[in-house]
Amino acid sequence: xxxxxxxxxxxxxxxxxxxxxxxxxxxxxGGFTNGLNGVSIPYSEIEGFVxxxxxxxxxxxxxxxxxxxxxxxxxxxxxxxxGNSMETITYPIKLLNKLGAKIVILTNAAGxxxxxxxxxxxxxxxxxxxxxxxxxxxxxxDDSMGERFPDMSQVYSLELRKRVFEAANEINxxxxxxxxxxxxxxxxxxxxxxxxxxxxxxxxxxxxxxxxAIVANWLRMKVLGISLVSNYASGVTDSKLSHNExxxxxxxxxxxxxxxxxxxxxxx
Numbered sequence: 573x574x575x576x577x578x579x580x581x582x583x584x585x586x587x588x589x590x591x592x593x594x595x596x597x598x599x600x601x602g603g604f605t606n607g608l609n610g611v612s613i614p615y616s617e618i619e620g621f622v623x624x625x626x627x628x629x630x631x632x633x634x635x636x637x638x639x640x641x642x643x644x645x646x647x648x649x650x651x652x653x654x655g656n657s658m659e660t661i662t663y664p665i666k667l668l669n670k671l672g673a674k675i676v677i678l679t680n681a682a683g684x685x686x687x688x689x690x691x692x693x694x695x696x697x698x699x700x701x702x703x704x705x706x707x708x709x710x711x712x713x714d715d716s717m718g719e720r721f722p723d724m725s726q727v728y729s730l731e732l733r734k735r736v737f738e739a740a741n742e743i744n745x746x747x748x749x750x751x752x753x754x755x756x757x758x759x760x761x762x763x764x765x766x767x768x769x770x771x772x773x774x775x776x777x778x779x780x781x782x783x784x785a786i787v788a789n790w791l792r793m794k795v796l797g798i799s800l801v802s803n804y805a806s807g808v809t810d811s812k813l814s815h816n817e818x819x820x821x822x823x824x825x826x827x828x829x830x831x832x833x834x835x836x837x838x839x840x
Contacts, residue, residue: 575663578619579670582633586611589635590672591644593837594665596784598680599815600822601800602630602647604830610636615648620663622656624648633664639838644668651780653758658708662787666717669791675732675840676788677796677833681818682752682776683760683805685769689776690801692825694832695748696736697728697797700782701774703755708783709790718790727785729794732840736796739835745828750775752799754782763807777805796836800825 583589589611597604605612615621615631624631630647637643646664650656665676682695689695713720733749740747753769755761757779761769769777776799788795802818804811822829 574620575667575670578621578667581617581619582613582667582671585613586635589642591635591642591668592673592675593641593643593840594646594668594673594676595643595833596646596649596664596676596678598649598780598800599626600681600802600819601679601826601829603823603826604833605634605636605645605647608634608636610634620667622650622660624650625654626651638834641837643837644671644673649780649784652704652756652783653779658706658710658783661783662708665784665787665791665793669788669793673793675794675796676784677798677836678781678784678788679798679800679829680752680778680781681802681822682778682799683803683813684776684801684808685766685774685805686808687804689748689750691803691821693748693801694745694825694829695750695776695799695801696733697752697781697799698733698749699728699751700785700797701751701753701769701772702782702786703753704782705756708787718792722790724786724789727789727795728797732794732796735839736836739839740832743831743835745832747832752781752797753777755779760813761806766805766807769805776801798832800829
């Protein structure tokens, strides 16, 4: 009932807008919608949504059209470390899928596990490692939405990733690719944990994205993931970590990020 109420409310506020693509903005990337014309709905007005408590997350759902495609933008996401349940974290994915979105672009700020990646780089996620200690699909399965045991061999669409690299090449952006590891946060990882993650095969580490990707894959949506490398993880350099650094790198790379995402939307 909650989901249906939210769907009906958004349809009413947007005059029946049907999104093709959902874009989820991570920390420091909220400036993407600056200058765009569209309809903005605060999370506080949407049944089932909770306030975003993290600096750099505006807390609004924004709808706009470009190049014949309809895009819904989450200006900030819900995190496990905020005390939210997995159901709450992934509820927006289910909602936007109900509204019509078939593709989701998940973005985040992440820490590089070694110096092959540099703060300011954009990395396309090829796969992930779930170290959050739980799974958003635990519990009774809704067979009308997805199967009980979904395949996870290609969560991040290979077809779309190829198009993303084409888009990056066309606009001369050096796009990296790698594996994203998700931990719960909110504390950053220790140097020993960073060594463990690197040994596991991860390239970056963050505190989001994976729950949404699992649910989107369960819903048979096509998934893309893009990490903004905002810092080096603990122990890679001698520097201490801070969220302000994440926000600052986000500001510095906002033009490059916006250029890439606009090109991706055009290509897909």
